[in-house]
Amino acid sequence: MFSKHLLYLSGDQATVYRWRRGSLTQGPSFANDAAGIDAFMDYAETRSASPWYLLADLIEEDFQRVTVPHVRGGAGRQLMARRVLQQYRETPFRHHEIQGRETAGRRDDIVLLSALTNPGSVLPWAEALEQLQRPLAGLYSTTLLSEDLVRRLNLRDAHLLLVTQQSAGWRQSYFQNGMLKFSRLTPAIDRDGNPVNVGAEVAKTQQFLTSVRLMARGSMLHAVVVTPAAASSAVDAQCEDGPETTFDFLTLESVAAAAGLATAGAPLEQLAGHLAEPALLVLLARRRPASHYTLGPLQRYFRLWRARVSLYALSAALTVCCLGWTGANLWQEHQASADTVRLNTEASQFDLRYKTSMAEMPPRVTSTANMRAAVTVERMLATQSASPLGMSAIVSQALDAAPDIRLLQLDWKVDVPGANLPQPGQDGTQAQPISSLVAGIPARAPQVLTLEAEVLAAQDDYRQAVDSMSRFAQALARHPRLTVEIDKPPVDTRSSVRLAGKAGTQAAAPEHAKFTLNLVWRP
CATH class of the missing domain: 3.30.70.60 (Ribosomal protein S6/Translation elongation factor EF1B)
Incomplete structure (x- = not known):
């Protein structure tokens, strides 16, 4: 398949990764400022024209849960677009996801709205790719992408908190019956990048979920912490089970194996140390979902690239079909030539046998053509001659x-x-010839x-x-x-005939x- 360029955006930098033939390779990182964007453009200009995928892990990502009347078709899409625009007017990067319907009342749709509320952290990178005419496939969120990761890990808890350490800090995403409801990004690391106060941050998140009534008091929150094997002991020491909280720890290696995210190149933990973002990048590269956030005109070069690839594929398919058709015709021509030679040989043998047989026969009364004509005339007489x-x-x-x-x-x-007219030059006493009719x-x-x-x-x-x-x-x-x-x-x-007779008389016969x-x- 085609190679892909993956750009991981955080609050302070952007890191380039390349996906090719099932292998993820980490590239350079660029600061999130004017100099970093210029350096990124110099780097992207030397790369191939493969599509780019932007994966954003930003603190300015907002999530809201609303109810919308259940409307289908074009009217429903227009209603949803107006509702999303009403919620997030200041940013073009908006997303909505229908998560079911209410059980009572008029059964409205339950919709999760999300948006990147600070478009200035994404627009410079997208505009840089557009200026270089590079195909931008989509803009994705680590939080929304983690929904697929939860399904792959088969985590079915009613109240699940997925905790992963990424470049910007610790991402805590809350899932209710497998559906994303809320996410927050907390620093929770020291200057050396080591995790601190992970358990305390989880407790704050649980308190917030209870205050906004996403969780009822007394409900058990199952927190799943994804860490590398080397840091699991340090994180375990900071997390203690409570009356309403249980912790479960998964290593990056086990997550990659369970979710099928192993790569053909370097292991995930060697790409970004103790961070979980390579697993999400591999998931994005393999799934290639539709863009989470709308890009509008920023995606036009990707549409052109996709159309060009489709035309190339169609041309290749037509070429293969034409080659196959030509090969079949050549093979049939070869077989026809061989059959012609065989039939000519058989005809020569039959002619020789015919001449030999005819040489042994006595002299014929007439020629074969006359005999064939006689048979034809006999058949014509049998089918077309006049009969009473x-x-x-x-x-x-x-x-x-x-x-x-x-x-x-x-x-x-x-x-x-x-038939009764005399023929020219014929004697009247002679009999008339019989017509062929x-x-x-x-x-x-x-x-x-x-x-x-x-x-x-x-x-x-x-x-x-x-x-x-x-x-x-x-x-x-x-x-x-x-x-x-x-x-x-x-x-x-x-009137010219005489009518005569006697009535009432009986004839003898x-x-x-x-x-x-x-x-x-x-x-």
């Missing part, structure tokens, strides 16, 4: 639906255009079927005969591509009404 079976099937279906119609005669033929070449020809039938009705019931013929003709006309024409109806009512239909089927 199709129209006979249609007539059969109509007769099944008309039991009073009896078929007398069928006359089927193929309607070939120009009869065989369905190149397409099927129309077919004509003349149907003669009679109606099995009473001898003088001509109306029933006409109706039966009409129903029969309509049933045939429903078939697609079939045209029905009445050539001779059962009763000829044309009863005659039924006959009719003739012309059916034309067009493909």
Whole structure:
């Protein structure tokens, strides 16, 4: 992964650390004044353009607990922003954290507000990085970062006071059921940096927590003191358990092992002596959380750096995909070439075997092309040649639906255009050649079927005969591509035909009404 620059800010100085490949390396320290900031700019200008992470451990860090109406969505975010701005107007470095809801009433949100009330201790360092166009990833608080450390150490006491010695003094952070409620920074060290009056400072903190009703009287406060192994005996002598206070001591080595903060380089206690800040720096470098305090425009170069890294990553991914695609195409081309050679070899062998087999066969009657053409013509005749079976099937279906119609005669033929016209130069006595349309070449020809039938009705019931013929003709006309024409109806009512007969006389042999239909089927 990319290397990171970590800047630990305290009240009087700033110390640079570098994180690379799981190893934390301590760099130079700079005084918190104009000369120190100039020296820091000279140092940062020679470093790589890796992101910078600012970890602040300042006494001017305020914490307030408020209740806010429970509102979701954009309106809730706007309400929270106004509430934080109302609480801390004099500083741009503000933070809020929702820690649950009240159990009674309208169940408002319980919110922890915090801010760095003296922005002048942070702004010069952030503006120096912006002037050098270095990416500033975020501004973090040791107190807020210790919440993750408590979860990693699995400290689940209802009233927990985490005490750590850092550059600015002893940091005492109070947690209630795992949630941060209050923090204070006390000197409690002598001129040589040795701890003094740690137990007394813890007692003052407990008295304050009781006065502001964060703890009820009689509640037990569990104080966890993180010290290096060499200083644990001195701190232990200053801390005595009381009726409402118990002390537990953890070494930096055990904290690093339990929280998974061991580094690949020097141990944590060798980086800053007896201080606990390297453990928090390792936690920050590995987690890379979102910035605790808002930076606004001071974070623009980090956004540009992140966009550039994303573009580089996307370009690398596209390059890998293109290389993979090119490799796959080259491999397929190689396989295709090998298959081509194999197929050409097999084709040559098949040609040789074919020629050998054909040489042993007797002389052919015709060529292979003519035989193939004959097979093609035979298949075309079988599928496209004209046949009366199709129209006979249609007539059969109509007769099944008309039991009073009896078929007398069928006359089927193929309607070939120009079949009866003599060809130029041909004798009239010679037979006309058969057209290829009869065989369905190149397409099927129309077919004509003349149907003669009679109606099995009473001898003088001509109306029933006409109706039966009409129903029969309509049933045939429903078939697609079939045209029905009445050539001779059962009763000829044309004006040019004489209508004669005798009513009421019985013939020797009863005659039924006959009719003739012309059916034309067009493909």
